[in-house]
Amino acid sequence: MPVVQPKLLMALSLAAMTVTLSGCNSYQPAPRAFNQATIQPYSLDSGDRLRITVFDQPSMTNTYTIDQAGYIAFPLIGQVPARGRTLQQLSGQVAQKLKQGYLRDPDVTIDVDRYRSIFIMGEVGQPGQYAYVPGMTAQNAIAIAGGFTPRANQSTVDVTRKINGQVMTGRVNISSAVIAGDTLYIRERLF
Numbered sequence: 001m002p003v004v005q006p007k008l009l010m011a012l013s014l015a016a017m018t019v020t021l022s023g024c025n026s027y028q029p030a031p032r033a034f035n036q037a038t039i040q041p042y043s044l045d046s047g048d049r050l051r052i053t054v055f056d057q058p059s060m061t062n063t064y065t066i067d068q069a070g071y072i073a074f075p076l077i078g079q080v081p082a083r084g085r086t087l088q089q090l091s092g093q094v095a096q097k098l099k100q101g102y103l104r105d106p107d108v109t110i111d112v113d114r115y116r117s118i119f120i121m122g123e124v125g126q127p128g129q130y131a132y133v134p135g136m137t138a139q140n141a142i143a144i145a146g147g148f149t150p151r152a153n154q155s156t157v158d159v160t161r162k163i164n165g166q167v168m169t170g171r172v173n174i175s176s177a178v179i180a181g182d183t184l185y186i187r188e189r190l191f
Contacts, residue, residue, distance in 0.1 A: 030170025
């Protein structure tokens, strides 16, 4: 029976450990677009509730929720696409449609009445769906979900986020900003 040389044995062991450990790291650091989404103007999506004010038109001033298809149902003009638009873009679009035979010079302002929820899973006290607050960090979100469990990895969080219609997942530290609609997953630590 041939004797295996120590250097060869060590090299094979190192290769096996590298392959094994690389399987544990299925998430990559967050891509650049992922982090830039936190500093871009707010992009509307399903679940956002908007307060739309049409100056001097109390019958049109109301709260409207963006439906699952990404539209709001507005009086007189019907379905208005809202998904992916900023508040300014949507107010311009509503004003433009109202000009087409309904109002002479509509003045439309839109504010977010309630942001879509965030979702927190994994090693937290109470996983679930929570209200988003502008300026929220991953650490704030974990705190409202009951804090870390004793087994939680307390340094990084896996965040799943929709950016320009594409769903991305990246690993961020707990002081990173979250945006409405994010899903946070707190992993179990290895040791």
